[in-house]
Amino acid sequence: MVRCFLIHTVCPVSALGTGDSRVLYSRVFGPDEGVVSEQNREVSPERRRVLQREKVSVVVRSSSGETVPGEEALALQEADSGVVRLRAGDPFHEEMSALWLGVQSLGFTLVCEPHENLLLAEGTLRTLTRHCLEHLHMLGQGSEVLLRSNRVDALLSRLLPHGQLLFLNHRFAQSLEKEVVAYMAK
Numbered sequence: 001m002v003r004c005f006l007i008h009t010v011c012p013v014s015a016l017g018t019g020d021s022r023v024l025y026s027r028v029f030g031p032d033e034g035v036v037s038e039q040n041r042e043v044s045p046e047r048r049r050v051l052q053r054e055k056v057s058v059v060v061r062s063s064s065g066e067t068v069p070g071e072e073a074l075a076l077q078e079a080d081s082g083v084v085r086l087r088a089g090d091p092f093h094e095e096m097s098a099l100w101l102g103v104q105s106l107g108f109t110l111v112c113e114p115h116e117n118l119l120l121a122e123g124t125l126r127t128l129t130r131h132c133l134e135h136l137h138m139l140g141q142g143s144e145v146l147l148r149s150n151r152v153d154a155l156l157s158r159l160l161p162h163g164q165l166l167f168l169n170h171r172f173a174q175s176l177e178k179e180v181v182a183y184m185a186k
Helices: 045-063 118-136 146-159 170-185
Strands: 002-009 023-028 080-086 096-103 106-112
Touching (some): 146 170
Antiparallel strands (some): 002 023
């Protein structure tokens, strides 16, 4: 299962200071660890949100690879990518894997449970990234991910329903592509 999907800013590692990466979009799947664990049952909802933001920030810091801004027509195949193993307790209770993809100044990250098929997760991340870049024009001037969060939610509900990675055959993948393109054209 995928635990969360993030879109964040990326800058060269040498230029990173504390708090330089900014989370533009985040979606968490699965049970809230704060609700599930016994020790956090008494924590207020506001404190849970703060803890969730801190977890996302840790993931962004650890999955921000070095990306140098390039030309606008940077191909997705040439994007920097990688996998980072997140130790138990840093920031999740269990060990997780974070797959990231950096395209110009944007980073796209999937956090998966350690037993997930990483090749399937990478394919899903590349598909999500491609659709975000093509249909939401995220690399263009004046692009605001925050204003298009409902479109990203729709992409996730179709390509990653409830955080589950989908094994797709060719026909189903084509059908899903047509559905996504039709929705994004609205």
